[in-house]
Amino acid sequence: MQIGGYKGTIYPINPREEKILGLPVYRSVLDVPNRIDLAIVTVRAEQVPPAMRECIQKGIKGAVLITAGFAETGSRGQALQEEVTGIARQGGLRFVGPNCMGIYSAAANLNLSLPGEVPRGSIGFVSQSGTFGGIFARAVASRGCGLSSFISAGNQADLDVADYLEYLANDPETKVVVMYIEGLRDGKKLFNVGRKIAGQKPVIIYKAGKNQSIARAAMSHTASVAGEDRVFDAMCRQAGFIRVDELLSLLDAAAILTRQPLPGGHRIGILGTGGLCVVLADTCVSMGMEVPELKEEHIKFIISDLEFPPHAPTPRNPVDFAGANRTALQEAGVLNKMAQLDYIDGLICNTPITWADSSKSSVAEQEKLLTQAAELITAIPQKLGKPVVTVDLSDIAFTNELIVKAMEAAGIPTYNTPEAAARAMAILVKYAEIKRRFPNASHPQLR
Numbered sequence: 001m002q003i004g005g006y007k008g009t010i011y012p013i014n015p016r017e018e019k020i021l022g023l024p025v026y027r028s029v030l031d032v033p034n035r036i037d038l039a040i041v042t043v044r045a046e047q048v049p050p051a052m053r054e055c056i057q058k059g060i061k062g063a064v065l066i067t068a069g070f071a072e073t074g075s076r077g078q079a080l081q082e083e084v085t086g087i088a089r090q091g092g093l094r095f096v097g098p099n100c101m102g103i104y105s106a107a108a109n110l111n112l113s114l115p116g117e118v119p120r121g122s123i124g125f126v127s128q129s130g131t132f133g134g135i136f137a138r139a140v141a142s143r144g145c146g147l148s149s150f151i152s153a154g155n156q157a158d159l160d161v162a163d164y165l166e167y168l169a170n171d172p173e174t175k176v177v178v179m180y181i182e183g184l185r186d187g188k189k190l191f192n193v194g195r196k197i198a199g200q201k202p203v204i205i206y207k208a209g210k211n212q213s214i215a216r217a218a219m220s221h222t223a224s225v226a227g228e229d230r231v232f233d234a235m236c237r238q239a240g241f242i243r244v245d246e247l248l249s250l251l252d253a254a255a256i257l258t259r260q261p262l263p264g265g266h267r268i269g270i271l272g273t274g275g276l277c278v279v280l281a282d283t284c285v286s287m288g289m290e291v292p293e294l295k296e297e298h299i300k301f302i303i304s305d306l307e308f309p310p311h312a313p314t315p316r317n318p319v320d321f322a323g324a325n326r327t328a329l330q331e332a333g334v335l336n337k338m339a340q341l342d343y344i345d346g347l348i349c350n351t352p353i354t355w356a357d358s359s360k361s362s363v364a365e366q367e368k369l370l371t372q373a374a375e376l377i378t379a380i381p382q383k384l385g386k387p388v389v390t391v392d393l394s395d396i397a398f399t400n401e402l403i404v405k406a407m408e409a410a411g412i413p414t415y416n417t418p419e420a421a422a423r424a425m426a427i428l429v430k431y432a433e434i435k436r437r438f439p440n441a442s443h444p445q446l447r
Contacts, residue, residue, distance in 0.1 A: 004111035004118070011036065029058045038062045040102070040112060045069030045077070048084050048098070056091030063088070064112060065097035071155050072099050076144055085157045100154025101130025104137075106147060106172055109297065113152055121146020123254050124174035126164045128153045128182045136178070136251065143255040143409060148173040162190040169197040176257045178250060181207045187232070191239045198240025199438030202257045202431045205241050206250045207232060240434045242427065251419065252413075253427040260387040261413030262432040263345035267292045268425060269338040271320035271331065271349040277318035280348055284420040289429055292343050293317055303339040306330045317344075328352040328403055329369045332376035335388070339380045339438050344426065346419050347380065351392040351414055352403050367402065374406035381410060390414045390419045 011032045012020040012434040019025055026032050029039065039055045041048060045067055055063060070081035081098065088095055095104060102112030106120040119141040127133050130152040137147055148171065151164050161181060167173045168305050194203060197339070207229075222253060236243040244250050266289045270280045279292045294302070294317045303315060312322035319334055331352045338344050352373060380388050390407070390415050 005109040006111070007109060008036070008037075013038065014266050029054050029060065031060070036060050038064065041065045041067055041098075043067060044235060044311040045098075045266055049080075049087055052084055052087045052093065052095075053091070056087070056093050061091060061093055062102070063095040064102055065154070065157075066097050066102055066112075067098055068099040070098045070157070081155065081157050088158055095158045097154040100152040101133060102152055104133075104147065104150035106149065107290060109317060114147075114150060118150075119146030122173060122175035122258050123147050123178055124149040124151075124168040124171060124176070125178045125180075126151045126153055126161055126168070128156075129160075130154075131438070132180050132247070139251050140255060143251070143413065144411070145255050145258055148175075156185050160185045160189070162186060162193045165190065165197070165203065166193050169193070169201060174253050175201065177201055177203045178254045179203065179205045180247075180250070181205060182209050184232075191235050194239030194241055195438075199435040202253075202434075203241045203259075204250060204427075205236060205243050206245075206247060207243070234272060240438050242430055242434070244427075248420075249423060252415075252424050254388075254437055256389070256413060256424045256427055257404065257431060259413065260389070260428060261385045262428055262435065263387055263425075265345040266290055266341055266429045266433075267343040267345045268342070269335075269347045271321075271335055271338065271347070272273070272318060272391070273321045276350060276393065279418040280391070280422060283319050283419050284348070284425070287422055287426040289422075289426060293339070294338075298341055299443045302334050305333055318322045326370065327377075328373040331372035336376040336380060339384050339386050339388075344386070346387040346389075346425055348389050348391065348418075348425055351390045352377065370402045374403055377403075377412065378406055378410035381412065387425065388412050389421045389424050391418050392416060393418075 008024055012023050013027070013029055014020065014024045014025050015027045017025045029036060036058060039060050039062070041051055041063055043051055043339055046049070048065065048067055052063070067083070069077055071078040084098070099129050099331055104111045104114050104118060106118070113130060113133055114137050118137050121140065121141060123145055125136055126148060127134060127136070127150070134405070137150065140146060149168060153161055153164065161179060161184065165177060165179070168177045171201045197203070233243065242253060244253055260262055268284050270277055270284070270291060272280060292317065302319065308315065309322055313320050319338070331349070335347055335349055339347055373389060377388065380386050390412060393416065397430055413424065414426060
């Protein structure tokens with residue numbers, strides 16, 4: 001907590017020490033002279049019941065039970081967990097865990113779990129795996145995003161994933177909720193909360209334990225019952241959750257939803273060269289999107305400012321440059337004109353390539369052209385309100401730093417495969433559909 005910049009008062013509790021990290025130590029929470037808002041419990045499992053009783057006697061209303069050794073260990077641990085839960089409920093104390101790795105709150109600068117410096121942002125992450133929290137925090141930073149909250153749910157003996165979803169739904173710092181789930185305590189409760197907030201904030205779920213044959217892994221990890229996957233999948237569809245099948249997709253979905261506008265429909269414009277166009281179009285259609293053919297008058301409109309390569313196919317969508325030299329400004333111009341068509345809802349393109357323009361030899365002139373290209377590209381999401389994602393298969397220095405920085409600032413993501421780019425666009429399309437399905441949904445109020 002100290003390393004993370006927490007500004008509140010910390011009271012270490014230990015019966016043997018006098019100071020810990022320069023802070024005075026108290027033998028019991030009952031010896032602390034001031035009010036305590038939150039208790040972080042890390043004692044051995046058998047010491048948790050008396051520790052919880054002291055917390056209740058002190059008037060503490062919230063706790064994080066990091067201690068393991070409860071239901072995930074078998075019947076004896078289950079009995080101990082039930083004892084702790086009973087003590088807490090009788091005393092009016094709500095708690096996270098047990099068997100968890102803590103919580104993180106950007107608003108409070110409170111970090112009980114994540115290693116290193118945590119990128120601040122607008123993604124709230126609830127996870128039944130504490131390890132995934134650290135991995136996810138580092139990964140979202142690589143995509144220019146950050147966390148508003150992280151909650152390691154653990155065994156969910158008291159508070160469960162539905163409670164955390166309800167909390168994050170009301171959190172103004174959280175724009176997207178991401179959940180890693182192994183099993184549910186109360187599926188109906190999660191469903192009802194989901195229906196209340198559907199269309200207000202995206203909720204993305206990755207659920208492990210699809211196969212009943214490995215349900216024991218979830219049970220031994222966080223004492224979770226995996227459940228019937230077909231039932232869970234149907235619940236996600238009806239509740240308005242976005243379910244993904246890969247951890248990488250979980251990350252990409254969260255990032256794209258925080259950085260790009262939602263499309264008005266599922267019709268996608270594609271710009272690229274050669275096989276990239278074919279794969280993008282095929283993948284988009286396979287994922288339920290449409291790649292509409294451009295009208296004749298619009299073909300002339302989008303290429304009116306350049307000499308389109310004579311060997312290239314007629315640009316009917318995809319617009320295929322067929323490997324011909326072109327400048328970033330030419331690509332950006334075509335992309336911007338496609339975005340102006342009312343039957344194009346979103347765009348996927350290769351990362352704009354900066355082949356040298358021999359007619360503009362000076363550095364100043366080249367930079368002017370690149371600036372104009374950047375303005376055209378970034379205007380699409382910022383002014384036209386249509387999402388753009390790009391693909392870069394080459395990893396070679398054809399893309400100018402000016403273009404890259406402009407796209408990053410505008411939240412335009414780049415993916416290293418056409419499938420990943422299409423999947424990201426499909427997430428935007430899916431959530432736009434959810435918003436249309438639940439137009440009257442409203443945030444639940446905390447109990």
